[in-house]
Amino acid sequence: MPVDLSDDLLLAVQRPARYAGGEINTTPKDHRAVRASIALAYPDVYDIGMDYQGFHILYPMVNAHPGFAAERVFCPWPDMAAQLRRRGVPLHGLETRTPLRDFSLLGFTLQYELSYTNILEMLDLARIPLLAAERRDVFPVVLAGGPGALQPEPLAPFIDAFVIGEAEEVLMRLLAIAARHREAGTRDREAVLLEMAQVPGVYVPRFYAPDASGNVIPLRRDVPFPIRRQIFDITQETWSVRPVVPLMRTVNDRFMLEIKRGCTRGCRFCQAGMITRPMRERTPGQIIELTGEGLANTGHKEVSLMSLSSADYSALAPLMREINARHERDHVSIALSSIRVNAFDVQFADEIKRVKKTGFTFAPEAGTERLRSVINKELSDERFLNVVAHVFARGWQRLKFYFMCSLPTETDEDLRGIIDITGRSVAIGRRFWGGNFEIAVSVSPFIAKAHTPFQWEGLLPREEITRRWRLVADGLRGRNVRVRPHSPDQAWVEGVLARGGRE
Template structure:
């Protein structure tokens, strides 16, 4: 053990490292059979805003035979002090070294955190590569959205959890206890773990390449190992255990509020959206469950805001009823309700008035594209009329600031689409003026990210637009959005480029990741830390061309690096959706009752869990 106090006065935000938050769970180390360290590869403020952390912390600590503690990526000042003083990576609950735990579990939310994973392993004193670890080292596992293309991290992770983790984590812990832990036989444990649905063990698969660098085969190297790993999905979602005593941070975090998951999945089918595929099918919770959970969260935390969390909260069948009921139940206590994700076609005057009864939160709408033609290409399913109705409702209900989210560099984008973004923003600004919003307070913020092709989407075959062209498109928008009341935000092009490289990458990128880390790459998602020149040097040393990954247009019959990971949606359907996109054809929302034929329900033997909008009957 070490004295944490000897370094805290030397770093910014020492509360990141001390633990002791309200609702922290402490267990007897000596009386608990299996110990898990949950590792979030970013700073405390980001990690503590992640609902998945709270869920798994609750799931594992609900077992008498297991404990879970937390660790986060130390900021650069803390890392410097830790390395100087020989302090290993430690958990917040017990301040024990991470290497003392049985399992180290990383969550993969964003490709630009990958070098932090390597840095955390090194700080923990754990060999970076899985084939260099022995019985004295923890089992290193990972899950989350980026696990749907796990290959860039294949050398460093012992096993990946594909899909939702609530049930599979229990099965993994049960196997661990059954076999007496991995330390008596790491290979045997991994071989048995590969038999659990949803578990991918990269060391049990061989990847072969054509002379041109494309993949020729991805095959299991042992009998009984599945050729494809199919994602895990939670059924009976209304009954799934949910944390109603979440950890309450002392430090201000990104999303410092109570989180209530109203549904999981999305039926819309936006063609760029990976989350819409990997979290299918949609499963909704009943209003009674949500009201009960919300009441307990407020009681156990003291939060004055409840956020209704999902990929598209306004699509939840009973959203207006639940918002009204929550405010009736909690509003007198000063508790407000926020809707962090709104579709422009699912917002009404009534809903706007409900959510601002206690406190007016910010509103963000996502038209994604500037013209109807391009919105049809991406299957956004909304019109300019929808947007104007939504912002009119918001302005009429008292909002003075609106945020609009767009993507640039989408497949088939033209100059007209870019100009359409500026024209749409100006129309929203004009509508606010028409409805009497004071000019000195009226603000329309336009945020434009760069399109990154993701695995398991209809656009997985598409290249990213080249960097110089993205720079040009950003500059065009900057010029078009120079008007009082308009604010323009954009993302770093180089970071989006690297995100595309890693999102579409194969196992060979492991060499690049390790070299980038050795060159000092850390916190690559943070502009103040990101150093593109170091990444360029890492690719040069590894002998790989990053543009080959980001700018390559795949053919439909190419074997993709992630083809052995099955998200449940058929390849045939993704091809069909890509063709429909190029023809500008839309695919209807499966909530309407017409199945688009994605193949997920028969493949996973599951159906959407939707509520009747009128009576609340599960259907």
Template sequence: MQDFKKRLTYLNRTLAGAAIHPAQFRIGFVIAHRIVHQLELLKARLNTFLSRARIRSNGDNTGECAHKQAITAVGLDPTRRPKKEQRHDQRSGSNNSSHNPGIFLIHTSIRNRVSRINYQLYNAFVNKKQVTTLAERVDREFLPFVRKPGRYIGGEINQIKKDLSGCDLTVALCFPDIYEVAMSYTGLAIIYNCLNKIDGVAAERVFAPWVDAEKLLRQKEIPLFSLESKAAMKSFDIVGFSLTTELCYSNVLNMLDLAGLNIRSSSRDESEPLIIAGGGMANCCEPLADFIDLFVLGEGEEAVVELIQLVRSGEKAGTTKKEILLKAAKEFEWAYVPILHNSKLETLHRMPYGKNSKLSNAVVEDFENAPVPLAPIVPFVQAVHERVSVEIMRGCPGRCRFCQASFCRRPVRCRSVEKIVNTAKACYKATGFDTVSLLSLSSADYPDLEELVSQLQAYFQDKYVGLSLPSLRVDQQLKLLPKLVTSVRKAGLTIAVEAASEKVRQIINKPLKDKDLFAVVEAAYRAGWQRLKLYFMVGLPGETEEDIKQIVDLAFQLARLRKKVDGKTGQINVAVSWFVPKPHTPFGWLAQKPKSYFEYAKQMILDQKRKLRAKFLQFKFHDIGGSVLESAIGRGDRRLCDVIETAWRDGARFDLWDECFDYELWQRAFDKFGMDIETAAQAQFGTDEILPWEHLGGPDKKYLLGHLEAAVKICPQNVALPGKSTM
């Protein structure tokens, strides 16, 4: 409650027209909205507490004591009556003896606190939702008892809420991770915006509940629900999942189960929604094939809208779900319907309903005019990336041989500077976020980067809004950035080096020279940056022990480079991940290094850091077991459906989270079906065999093999073309 008072004091200053920045004024609106919902939640908690107290009172004054304890606990005076009510009693001559002072004081106090906020704000931002049985249960039995109710309460600024009963088609957009992660995912925001623009179609969000919330949902038998309307997920016509990583698959099954749906598509009937999925992992989705009705391959903005219209017309005509799936497979080359494909690799082909044996990725041709959300939702809970995110370019000209996105998201398309700047302005005005992030696979390759940053700087400089550039390649253009953003708040500079030696960079097709890297970092120091972040990957083809040690040496030299500028040592955060061979990449045929290799490499890096006494270098390592599981699942086939289901039933949840991931649990799941997780991860595929993912879009096989052969020529003694399969 003290925190509420502080926020209200700040907000009152804002509304009174205090001399503060417009961006801070907008943040005041956000704070007001959050406070109102937190007060409403407090009211729900206290009502529950007081109801229990009444039950326990049994006619004596125990309940009244409990009332007073509850009132005192939230900082109120249990003996004080509001003056307005006292005046009413005096006029009526009533002592209001039958009135319950506890409940009255709590409700009145909350109302008085809300009244301190401008009532126009309250009326604009907080509209009473239509009361449904599920909404009542969520408010009464769920929200008061979870650790972070803001994850599930909905009603944020800029959310879109339609009357579900008045819509022809309803879609539950599901993200298999918690609210803070989901609200940072730009792809979800784009699809949410696209679908809700369609008349008669409503799209609402459903996110994976954290461990405490899942336990409560199961105890109370409350089905998983949407944020906007608190509608049961199973009541929607379509349920769509965003697949961003192999380690979210257990959460997909968990969300289906929490919704009260059959997890296997073969067990679902016509009364259950159509289950679809898209995102980066759709191009290697065989391990989920038994659970999903249809996968959308490639870019979703236009494809999902086309699919929605097909389903909508089919439902109006009374078409069955199977008929809709068959029609989608016939009409769309990007629609993968697993039941129409054989699951055995040696005879893998598309059934004779479509046009080609290999599917194609959906591509947004007119990227300049592709829909973008101009009023993103402002999250209640601090998101991982709480900022204005503007996609400036799609695709990557770099073609790093380990990167699935650079090979699957083609061709390269750019938005105009004018479009990007106008989008950033609109999103800022709608949210008040204090950082603008320029998104792409390689922002440094944007052709008009200098002009773009200059225009954004000119507009946002006096608004105290920073510019954030994601992981950057280092080239001649990047050298311009430090001087361009000297007068804008430094929101961070991250550089994806990937490998410490130039030889390994050539093998992975990232021709970065050390001299260019040093020039960029020195320029960044001179422009005012004090802390940098570097990305490295261990286990790449052609790597030696010296290359691993060189990671520490290179970071050490870059930190010491700051001494040339101001005599101080730079602070560098180094993120180290483990190479995972990905489908649809030139390295997709190769084996992953053993788990023991990564453990040895990690210790080698830490020993080298201690040897150099480099306390100014902070290393963060990706979980090794998680990377092994990524490789095992990512290049797996439909046999892994049983493994994933077994792991989920045994308790696998949130495998991306270190506190939840259980490597031994997954080992047991693989063992149950006669497979070994490390053997699967280290599988080396033959260049002439059918791959579990080769029918799922992606580049031509010969093109990828050409890249692999080019890598072998650079260092033939350390990189070899794969022979026969080892799986």
């Protein structure tokens, strides 16, 4: 039964459009007319979650199947959570307001550790028992996927099944299993989970446990081990040309198209690069065709060519030229999600600025060439400053730099290197723009991630992370530089969840 979300309730909270649904390209389906359903859950607020590319693929993919329905749900802001509790309204899907506990599957994406507590909040608001062991109803089966699923143990008590790797095929198989058991009226939750555990890439924690040394081992003979990360043929992915378009301002307002998956650069801190191999590209022809369809379906005036390292796409400059040739007259601009400095080409800047100078973000990560070598991010100061000069010269007045602090082998000299290279970039900016430009600098504390060469690096004491961050942040203060705040305390929590165990 859909919940009743009165106007009165929506008017009692900030930004009611977060909860109203009815956006462009949504697909509300009658749950009585489908065999199985999934609520795709983003454990953060709508404004952030709507920018998550994964749901722009999975949502239309599931709904393209006549027997399945997908809806979206985001973590309500505290004002809405309070209203839901006060009025006794359970958390529900945006499309049909069906309570989450009435879905076959409830699938969370684990994009960053600090969102994990929101999963518990959402389960609580949905009135689903927090602990997997305490769930008695067969459905919904609570799933989790995304990068965090490759380090699942801290969440193992709360999740029924993790999807390890790319979810496209796995999700459809899990929906098919759920459909069969729903139709058969199965009353045995364990039987459903045991069948799901046979799907390649699915890890059901209740059938495994850590041994004395902390290694996870199977508890029964009829479950697979080891469980292998799944990959998907990206060229088969065409569902994302019809993403849901929000009716309110979210963090970005653009059509996103993944041009390749994976990255082979092998930066030693980078989990994303390690867990998405091999690198797979779409052809330029497919990208051009899908871009045209996506822009027509959404009305967006910006296309973002997404990947972990877009500048490494093998035909980027000609691709951008062709997209501009087709869409420039409609004032469609191009944005690149991420540019590796060594792969930067002035042609990219020239193509981007033909319509609108969308932002440039560069991530040298460390302040000195020595430390960049340690983390395998080969980049000379000279090359970096050269690229900065090219970008300023081509009309950009706002740049973003990403650095990390507390990296392995780091000394105060490396930290002062961040201040130094930023200062030299400011000097270049002044040459072109006087005082009329800004460099936003983010210095995030390094967190060692599982499946990377740095995974066994210890977590520095909180006080030391704070000292290092302060050293850089204080040194960066000055005209034309904006330092984005980071909380070393939060980094510490993140570090614990990024490598913690089931305990």
